[in-house]
């Protein structure tokens with residue numbers, strides 16, 4: 667009632683020699699809590715995500731061909747982590763589903779639930795489990811679009827049949843699975859394209875039934891994957907298209923959440939005054 671913020675203990679090795687929940691929070695986590703308290707004090711109410719459950723997907727997936735080879739892409743997970751952190755700072759309860767990534771989960775998301783997955787199938791299963799409890803879905807992951815029809819149990823030798831032409835299948839499109847549902851969270855998707863115009867991007871937004879699409883025109887100047895900055899264009903269901911300048915992924919995450927707040931306010935979806 668007095669507005670005290672409790673920084674919870676962390677899980678790990680304990681002074682007793684045991685392992686569990688009871689470690690003093692890391693300094694980075696304490697700093698994050700301070701930043702969050704300060705940010706929340708200044709946030710206009712319509713931008714607050716207090717009481718909201720946000721699901722973020724991040725990073726690539728790996729589709730194994732055999733025990734030592736997989737199909738994947740250069741996604742680092744940075745954009746998804748930036749979104750998770752920004753949503754957490756706005757007061758949300760954040761669940762993060764993260765593919766294999768080297769980017770360290772900052773001690774920065776102390777209350778977030780982090781779910782590590784490897785394949786697109788695992789990401790889909792985890793997403794479907796968490797969706798009924800989700801108000802806002804931020805689909806920043808770059809799941810592989812193809813998988814092995816039959817991953818091989820043993821390493822394939824380069825002289826073996828099929829080594830150069832493994833039989834592939836398409837993976838399930840997680841967003842498309844949600845597209846037809848009546849009850850969906852407010853849904854944000856991403857599209858990284860090298861050859862597209864805004865009409866094609868709008869068509870993808872409609873096909874995936876997205877409330878907001880974050881479009882990256884990939885070029886040598888804007889590789890988007892595995893770099894710290896990103897130039898994006900925000901394409902909402904209704905309302906004006908917003909071409910942003912090149913921003914850090916942290917700043918882009920804030921701009922995306924601002925656009926979500928704006929869209930929900932105009933949609934009348936936002937339950938808060």
Ligand code: CTP
Nearest residue numbers: 805806807809837838839840841855856857858
């Ligand atoms: N996505 C998804 N499930 C997949 C692949 C992608 O939910 N199996 C999501 C991504 O997280 C992203 C969006 O879909 O938010 C855009 O992915 P993209 O690959 O650009 O869409 P596609 O329809 O696969 O487009 P294309 O056929 O042009 O590759």
